[in-house]
Amino acid sequence: MHESQIWFDQGVALYEKSEFRDAVTAFDKAISLNPAMAEAWNNRGLALFQMERYNDALASFDRALAINPGYQNAERARRIASDRLQDQNSGKNTGLSIPTHNLPPMLSAPPGNDLNFKSGKSVIPVLAFVLSLIIPGWGQWYTGRAWTGLKFLFIVVILNLLDYTNEEFLNKNLTLCAITWLFFLIIWLYGGFEAYTVAKRIRSGELEFTGKSRLFWIPVLVFCIGMLAFVVSIIVKSLLILSLHL
Numbered sequence: 001m002h003e004s005q006i007w008f009d010q011g012v013a014l015y016e017k018s019e020f021r022d023a024v025t026a027f028d029k030a031i032s033l034n035p036a037m038a039e040a041w042n043n044r045g046l047a048l049f050q051m052e053r054y055n056d057a058l059a060s061f062d063r064a065l066a067i068n069p070g071y072q073n074a075e076r077a078r079r080i081a082s083d084r085l086q087d088q089n090s091g092k093n094t095g096l097s098i099p100t101h102n103l104p105p106m107l108s109a110p111p112g113n114d115l116n117f118k119s120g121k122s123v124i125p126v127l128a129f130v131l132s133l134i135i136p137g138w139g140q141w142y143t144g145r146a147w148t149g150l151k152f153l154f155i156v157v158i159l160n161l162l163d164y165t166n167e168e169f170l171n172k173n174l175t176l177c178a179i180t181w182l183f184f185l186i187i188w189l190y191g192g193f194e195a196y197t198v199a200k201r202i203r204s205g206e207l208e209f210t211g212k213s214r215l216f217w218i219p220v221l222v223f224c225i226g227m228l229a230f231v232v233s234i235i236v237k238s239l240l241i242l243s244l245h246l
Helices: 003-016 020-033 038-050 054-067 072-094 125-134 138-142 146-169 174-203 214-245
Strands: none
Touching (some): 020 038, 125 174, 138 174
8 A cells, every 4th residue: 555545544534523724734645755646635525624724725726626526525514614614704703693504525545546545566676777877767767757857867967068178178187086086986877776766666666656757758759769760861872872773
C-alpha cells in the first residue's frame, strides 16, 4: 500500500471519530506525498468545514476541483461551505442562527487511485542510471521527476558554459578547468546514482510512481527525428548517385 494511501485512510478514521484537527493533519500528509489526490483535498475540506474554518475548506474544495473538474462531491461540498460562510457572516452581523446542512459523504478510498499510480515493477534501476549518464536529468525524468531532472541538466549546462568561457576568454586556466570538470564528474555520477536509487525504491514499492515525466520523451523524439533525417539523407544520396549513373 502506498504511503499516501495509509495517511488517507488514517485521516478518514480520525474524521469518523470526530477528531477533525488530526484528520486534517493526516490528509495534509497524504497530499504532501501525492498532491494530485483530489479525494484527499476534498476530505480535508470536509474536516475543515466541521471545524468551522469555511474559508480554508473552500480553498481545499477548489484544489480538488482543479484536479478533477467533474468531482460532484467537491462541487456540492463547496456550495454548502459557501452558503455556510455567508450565513455565518450574516449571523455575526444580525444575531441570526446558522442553519445546518447535510454534507456529502466522505470518501473512504480514492476511486481514481489506480489511475493516479502505476506499477513500479516496470521501472528498471540500471536503465535509470544509464539514461542519466547519457543525458543528465534523463534518468530522473524516467522515474517521473521533471523538476529534479531539470535541476541536474541546468547544473551541467552551467558547468559547460563555464568551461567554454574559460577556454575562449580566459586562455584556458588549468585550475579553473580542473575544478569545472571535477564538479561535472561529481554531478554526472551523482545524477546516475540518484536516479538508480530512486528507481530501486519505486520498484520495491517504497515510493509512488505516477509514470514517466513528459520530458522523458523529448530525447527520444530528438533521437527518432535524427535517425529519420539520417535515413532520408542516405536515400537522397543513393538516388542522386543512381541518377548520375543513368
